[in-house]
Amino acid sequence: LAGMAPATLHDWRTWIVRPLLGTRRAALRDMLRHRDIRWIEDPTNVDVRFERPRMRASLAQGEGERRLAEALARSAQAARERHDIGRRAAMLIDAFASRPVPGLIRLDRDFAGHEDGQAAVYVLRILLATVGGMSFLADEARCAELLSRMQLGSLCATLSRTVVDARRTGIFLRRESRNLPVPAPPADNWLWDNRRRITLKDGQGDLVIAPLGPAAAGKAPFSEDVPQSLSRAALAAEPALWSGGKHLDFAGGDAGPQSVSIVPAVAPFARFL
Template structure:
C-alpha cells in the first residue's frame, strides 16, 4: 500500500535493524525526497534515544555549476540538526555516452567509500514510489522481463555495503507535504523536467492511477522473481558442483525434470556465472539451448559460455575468445576490480614483465585436474580460460600459485545483488567457492533459507 500523507511516515524505518551499528549513512542531495529522508530519519533516531549516529553525504557529480551551492545548503541543514555532513565529488573526465549510468555507478562507489570510512554497512537513499513507477515504465518500454521487479528495497554493493530504500512505498507528494509542514524548502534538479531525459518524459506522463498500478505490479513481480530464484538455487545446490577449475557441472536430469521456467532461469544463471557475463542471457535463447542439450555429445555456446552434454551431466565453462590479459602497470589499478567478470583481484604485487592472462591451453596435460569422472577434454578447455601468470610469452603457472589472490564472483551479481536475488547469488557463490553474502539488515530478521547445504 502506498503512503500518500503523513500517516505511516513515522514507521518507514521500523523494519531496519539499526541496533549493533554505531553509525549509519544517508545520501542527501538537497532534493525533496532525500531531504525528507534526512528529517524523518533524524526524528526516528531521536525517538529511539539516539540509536546510532547519523552521517549525511552529498555527492557532487560535477555536472551542474549549482551543485556545489546545493551541497553547502545541505551541510547547513545538517549543522542545524547536529548531524555530521560530508561532500564527495566525482572527479575526472566524464563519459560522452552513458553519462547517467556512469554517474549512478560513481555515486554508489563514493557513498560506499564514505560508509566504509565511518565503519558502517548501511547507506539509506530517498527513492520513492514515484521513482519505482517511473523505473518500471521505462523497463516495460524495453521489454520488461525480470526487470519488472523494479527497484529493490535493499541492494548489496560490492559484497560489503547495503543500500536501503525505506521510502519506496511513499509518494513523492507526501514527502513534499511533510517538508512544507516543517517549514523546509528543497532544490529541484532542472533535469527532472528536461524533455530530453527519458525519466523526465515518463515522470510527466504518469497519472496517479498508473503509479499505483505500476508499483503494485513491481511488488508482485519482485515476489515472483524471489520465488523463482529460490527454486533455481535449490536446483543448483542439489545438482551442481565445481567439477574442475572453471568448469561447472550440473546433473542433467535435475535440470530437465524441473519446471520449464525454473530450468530456463537456472540455465541462464549458470551460463552467466561460467562466462562472467554482466547480464543473464535472453530467456528465449536459453530455452532453445536447453532443448538442444538432450543428447549426449551435444555442445553449444551462449553468453560467453560453452555448454556441453556428456553422459548424464551438463558442463559449463568460459569460451576462449575475448579473454583479457593485464600487464603489471595496469594491475596496480586493478586491485579490487574484476578480471574477466569472474574473479575479483583482491591482492597481487605487480612485478615488471609479468602479466595475468588466460592459461590458453599452456598448462601441461598432467596438471589438468578434475573431480572423478570429469571428461579430461572439458577440464582442459575450462582450464584454458582460467587466469594464469605469464612472463612475456612464457607460461609460469596458475595465478593462485603466483601469489594472486582472486575471489570468484557471481556473474551478473558481481557488483550489485538486489535482495530478491540473494538465494541464487548465494548458491552460485557457494558453488564457485566465493565469499559468503551477508544477510540484509532487516529487523526481526529470520535467517534466509540456506541453499548451500
C-alpha cells in the same frame, strides 16, 4: 517506480541505498514543513519536455490514483515472482550443479528434464552468463531451445561465450577459448574477464596475470570423475599468475604468492547487485 532498487551493491564495495523510494512526495513535503525546511523543486519535475512530469500530470487527472495503485500492485507482484523464481533456481543449482575443477561447471543429466522448466531455463541463463563472463543473462528463448536439445542426448554448442558439452556423464559448461584477456599486471579490484575478481594484498612485483593456457593446464591434477579433455580446456581459460615467463599458480591453486587473491565473480551481478 523508475526501476530503482531500494539497495544496490556496486563493485562489491559500495552500497547505494534509497530508503525513500516508497514514500510519496506529499509525505516528504509534510515532513519537511513540520521541521521548517523549505522544499526545493527540481525544475525538470514540471518540465513537460520530459516523460516523468508528463506521466505525473497524466496520473493526477481523472482516475490517476487508481491507475497508480494498480501500477504499484503489478510492480509488487512482479517483484514477488522474481523472488520466487530466484528461490527455485537456487534450489536447482544446489541440487544439480557442482564444480569439479576451476572453470568447469557440471550439471547432472536429470537437470535437463526437471519438471520446473521455467526455473531450469533461468538457471541455465545465469550459469551461461557466469561461466562466460557476460554481464547480461543469455537469451531466454535460445536457452529454452538448448535445454530441450539436452533432453534428446549429447550435444556441443556455444552460447554467451560458454561451451555447453552435454554427455552421458553430465552437462558441462566452460569458458570458450576465444577472446581471453591479454597478459597484464594485476590491479586491485580488477574484474578479470568479468569472471574473476583480483585483489592485491601487497606489492605485486613483476607478476603478470594471463590465461593458464593448454600447456600448463595439461600438467595440472585432474578429477577422475571428469574427462581430462574437459578439465584441460576449462583450466586453460582460467587466470594464472606468471613471473618472468614462469607459471606460478592459477585460480583455485595454493602454490602461488599470497600477494594476489583471485576469486570467482558472478558476472551478471558483479557490478551491480
